Amino acid sequence: EDQVTQSPEALRLQEGESSSLNCSYTVSGLRGLFWYRQDPGKGPEFLFTLYSAGEEKEKERLKATLTKKESFLHITAPKPEDSATYLCASPLEVLPPSAKAAGNKLTFGGGTRVLVKP
Amino acid sequence: SAVISQKPSRDICQRGTSLTIQCQVDSQVTMMFWYRQQPGQSLTLIATANQGSEATYESGFVIDKFPISRPNLTFSTLTVSNMSPEDSSIYLCSLRASGSTDTQYFGPGTRLTVL
Incomplete structure (x- = not known):
């Protein structure tokens, strides 16, 4: 089964402290990857x-x-x-960018909640 | 990118009632999607809605519970029927960008609380 997994679940950073979020996916082949930012109470922003x-x-x-x-x-x-929740997602079907038809449903990871403190 | 609006932005409903959520886009799009985001969770696809055909539902979601309409290329509705507290979620519509990209853009969401 195709899966998308994000880590860590939460990340607390000091302002200026650089870090990285991970998104791993187990699919039958290389798939496209989408990153979104989601603020509380709002829809994901591409x-x-x-x-x-x-x-x-x-x-x-x-x-x-x-x-x-x-x-x-x-x-x-x-x-x-x-500070926001960062989501990654992969379409279960994706075609190269040159193709006219494109993938459909997105499978989302659980997200990483990032808090940056001043 | 297209501008997506949803109505209502939030609602509090009694169990056993139904709520219809509207999704309006400012340009014509072929593929629209409806997602659910339960509290503290990520997004789960409910169904894909294409104009002129029946919606395609994902495993665990049925048409009787979540009927969808797609009367034209700029509008869709999702109804949450016979609601229970477990239906309390954010409901989001999205669209796939036209052209060769797979990118999906999301509306602002409808926050539903069922008492």
């Missing part, structure tokens, strides 16, 4: 999509990387406003 091992994407203090088995979300010099 951050990144990664398709290929070795791919990296950055947005402000966040950088997502992908290997064949897992993805990391690196938070560099975090600020209190980076």
